Amino acid sequence: MKHVITKVHPKDNVIVALQNLKKGETLQYNGEDFVLEEDIAAKHKFTTVALQQGEAVYMYGVLVGKAKAPIKKGAAITTENLQHAADPYTLGKRKTDWHKPDVNKWKEATFNGFHRPDGSVGTANYWLIVPLVFCENRNVEVIKEVLIEKLGYGRKSKYDNFANQMIELYKSGRSLDDMPVDIALENDQQQRLFKNVDGIKFLTHDGGCGGTRQDAQALCGLLAGYITHSNVAGATVLSLGCQHSQVSILKDEIAKRDPNFSKPLYVIEQQRIGLEKDVMAEAISKTFKGLIDANKIERKPAPLSKLCIGLECGGSDGFSGISANPAIGFTSDLVVSLGGSVILSEFPELNGVEQEMSDRCVTDEVATRFNSLMTLYNDRAKAVGSGFDANPSPGNIRDGLITDAIKSAGAAKKGGSSPVTDVLDYPEKVTKPGLNLLCTPGNDVESTTAEVGSGANIVLFTTGLGTPTGNPIAPVVKLSTNTALYKKMPDIIDINTGSIIDGEETIEQAGERILDYLIKVASGEEKVAAVRHGQDDFILWKRGVSL
Missing domain, CATH: 3.40.50 (Rossmann fold)
Structure with missing residues (x-):
């Protein structure tokens, strides 16, 4: 029989409703009766004892709040009668003993992943195109338009047919209210040119300049984490040239994470190259070269x-x-x-x-x-x-x-x-x-x-x-x-x-x-x-x- 209420920890003085409960119901938990003072919605809690203003409420065995006003036994805790409270903390003593679960079933288990030079193993195989500053987002989007469809990573929207129906109804002068809903359940995936590359991902963002130097350092650290990630085969990085998040900072952050970094990494600096067409040509051609190498990696x-x-x-x-x-x-x-x-x-x-x-x-x-x-x-x-x-x-x-x-x-x-x-x-x-x-x-x-x-x-x-x-x-x-x-x-x-x-x-x-x-x-x-x-x-x- 399904339980309708539960108490998470023996120390708790609240009980969780597992389904909607009605005012006046009498419920029993561990031999004690509780008469509900009001309706209790599923997922909400009611008190196991009457509480005075300032008294503590415990759940999961820890302090989770204090009563802002008296709360009757069997009444719901709400934002009106309970305020946040938490116990202070100190260094304390180490409590590292724990009961390890039985893992014999998985002792010899494996997964098929992409093995990287640093010893990590990826669950996927992606190529990254990363701007070092938001000024390069537009160039990244241009590259995306060029490569995604051509290489088979594009998706036909499942809403295309739906939109076409609305257009035809409008052209014919009919009401949109007459249109049946006809939406495919899944997107159509194109045939990929590079079978072992799961996709090209474009990490556009609003950082890299204009903020603090600490923000630029953190951005480079985050991007370095993605570039050195086990799910990534290599990356193309677009830099304007004058921004706070310099290429040198990115490379330092990469070295922190992988001192022997050997993945393909192509850095394209717009202010050094000049013309947009030359920037795009270099970025696209080097990315294509990197994808050829990434496609040679197989799951093992x-x-x-x-x-x-x-x-x-x-x-x-x-x-x-x-x-x-x-x-x-x-x-x-x-x-x-x-x-x-x-x-x-x-x-x-x-x-x-x-x-x-x-x-x-x-x-x-x-x-x-x-x-x-x-x-x-x-x-x-x-x-x-x-x-x-x-x-x-x-x-x-x-x-x-x-x-x-x-x-x-x-x-x-x-x-x-x-x-x-x-x-x-x-x-x-x-x-x-x-x-x-x-x-x-x-x-x-x-x-x-x-x-x-x-x-x-x-x-x-x-x-x-x-x-x-x-x-x-x-x-x-x-x-x-x-x-x-x-x-x-x-x-x-x-x-x-x-x-x-x-x-x-x-x-x-x-x-x-x-x-x-x-x-x-x-x-x-x-x-x-x-x-x-x-x-x-x-x-x-x-x-x-x-x-």
Whole structure:
């Protein structure tokens, strides 16, 4: 029988509604009766005890808020009666013991990937065309127009026929209201000239000049992360010449990540060459030459230790922290146990669980860096009149994430239970196996962009409301927290973990199912929705306040 309510942690004094509940209902949990004081929507919480003003609310076993007014037992917690609160944190003691999951099933498992000279293995094979400054975006777009269609990477829009019908109706003088909806379910993919190259990706952006020198350095670091990425065969870089983000800075950042860098890298500087036609001719011809070389690389077996998994959430709801997030947290533990790397980012969404994450760091040095980055980030937000408590979006709040600490405690479940082997500041690259914490905003695209720049060759992205986010070079696997979303938006969701809420499988079973799917994606056997739709989101983080 399906449960209608659940309590996440024994210390909690709130219970989560797994379905819509009515005022006056009497519900029982662990032998105790609760009479609901009001309607409780699915994903929202009600109190297990009466609370006075100022008293603490606990969920996931941590402080997530304090009552702004008295709250009756069995009443819903809302933005009107609860305010954000989180416990302070210190260096603490190391708590790195953990229960490793059984990974015998995958001990000899492999995925078919693209082996790179630095020893990394890609889950895809892309060529990059990168502007060092926004002034070159237009030239990048011209190259895109020339190459994409000619080389077979273009897509016929699934809305072409729909648009043609409207045009014909308009020409004939008929009403558009009479038009039937006729939209193909999938885009038509052209025949590629280079069979082993998954695509050419164009990382246009609004940076490179006009901001601070630190912004230019960070941009070069991010772009270097993409150029040295295991999913990238080589790159064409377009530079104007006079911008802050100089070619020399980019090359220094590449050397930091790969001292023996040997991929094809073609730098085209417009102010040196002069005429646009000469700039375009050099860029296109060298890119074509690079593609010929990239096409010679074929997929070969690699151990699962070569996986680097990004852990992300967006459009979260009240089920995120009890279904999809802990499910990929278990997947994370499996990957770590197999010698792979995982990245947990979104520092504003670790607010309230700092002590737990700090204590899980393998050394005092690593823990101190995490604490310092968290404190500095929050202080910057407060300095402009905000703070981590302003992180939840209207959609988050509507679907049960009332305070940032509630959202954060659930978001942290993505990181499983393994020790934190390293803490990275944006846009540093992962160098150690195990769980890595990466300082990024909570913004979906900025964070996903950063995780891939740090080395993630696949991203697991949980969503409760439906978010189409993708990435230019790494497959982003979308997981729904609830079955209703999976049925409503099957075109953007790859995996449903609402089965946990429905009582059909455990967190561990879902986590194992996710790993099996990851192996297929890494081998090129499964194409995720974000890749099928060409969802190439790329946003750099200028080190201002972004929550």
